[in-house]
Structure formats: C-alpha cells, structure tokens
Amino acid sequence: MHVTIPYVVGAALFGLGVYGVVRRRNAILVLMAVELMLNAVNLILVTADVSLRSALRGVPGEAWATPNAQPGSGGVFALFVIVLAAAEVGVGLAIVLQYYRMRKAVAIDEVRLDADAERVDG
Template identity: 70%
Template structure:
C-alpha cells in the first residue's frame, strides 16, 4: 500500500469531523464529529509510525540524530488518544444528558452560558 493513502483518508476524516463540529446543531452529533477527528489522529499516528519505520529500515541506529524509538510507538500514542476519547465521551454525554434534563433540548445554538437563564426559566 502506498504511504500517502492513510494520510489522505485521515485528512478527509478530520475534515468531515471539523464540518460536523461547525455545522451541526445537535450536541450528540458534535460529540460524534469530535470522535471522528480523534480517530483521524489515531490513523495518522499509526501511519506515521509505520512510514518512519519503513524509511529507517537498514539505517544504523548510531547514525540517527535521536535515540532509537520504541517499537510500535505510534500505536502506543493511539492507545492514549483512545483513552482520551473515552473520557471525552463520558464527560460530554454526562453534560448533554444533564442539559437535556434541565431544558428538554440539546440544540447547541440556544445554549445559554449565564447561570441566571435557568433561574429565570424556573421562576417564571
């Protein structure tokens, strides 16, 4: 497989995620778009690790400017991004569910950042 293909696919996934964050009004769809961007980053990390390893095959380790990288370091970083994404989903869904319980709506354009908005709605 050519080395450019994963980068192109990852850039398309990331662009689709950015479009979803900027254009969607539903909070759940925005969270899904952020997950799509994080998965694109994972693809780039793994592809970059494989590309660098394939490029450096046969090069003496003493001639590198940096210490010898750990094997599969791109996959290790991708694992950290997956953990971050899981935490983001947990916290994001908790916030969205709490907002839905209070307002019966999850449209992002109408979210008020002022604490007094909720007090005005409760008191009438």
C-alpha cells in the same frame, strides 16, 4: 499499498469531523464529529509510525535523535488517544444528558452560558 492512501483518508476523516463540529446544532452529533476527528488522528499516528520506521530502517540510531525508540510507538500514542476519547465521551455525554434533563433540548445554539440563566428544578 501506497503510504499516501492512509494519510489522505485520515485528512478526509478529519475534514469531515471539522465540518461536523462547525455545522451541526445537535450536541450529540458534535460529540460524534469530535470522535471522528480523534479516529483520524489515530490513523495518521499509526501510519506515520509504520512509514517512518520503514524509511529509517538501516539508519544508525544516533542519526535520528531517538536511539532507544520502541517499535510501535505510534500505536501507543493511538492507545492514549482512544483513552482520551473514551473519557471525552463519558464526560461530554453526561453534560449533554444533564442539560437535556434541565432544558429538554440539546441544540447548541440555544445553550445559555451566562450565570443568571433561569433554572428549572425538577
């Protein structure tokens, strides 16, 4: 398999995620678009790790500035991104649900950010 295919797929996924963040009005769909962008980054991290390791095979460690690099470091970074995505979903969904309980809507363009917005107690 050519190494450019995962890079192109990752770039396409990231582009779709950016389009979803820019164009969507529903907060839950925006969170899904952010997840799509994070998964594109995971794909690119793992692909870069595999492709760079195969390209640098046989090169002495001193020649590329990380002589003690562990194999699979792209996967480790991808794992950190997955943990970050899980935390983002938890916090983001809690904020969206609380806003829905207060305002009965999740449209982003209707969110008031000023301090004197009317408060609905229920």
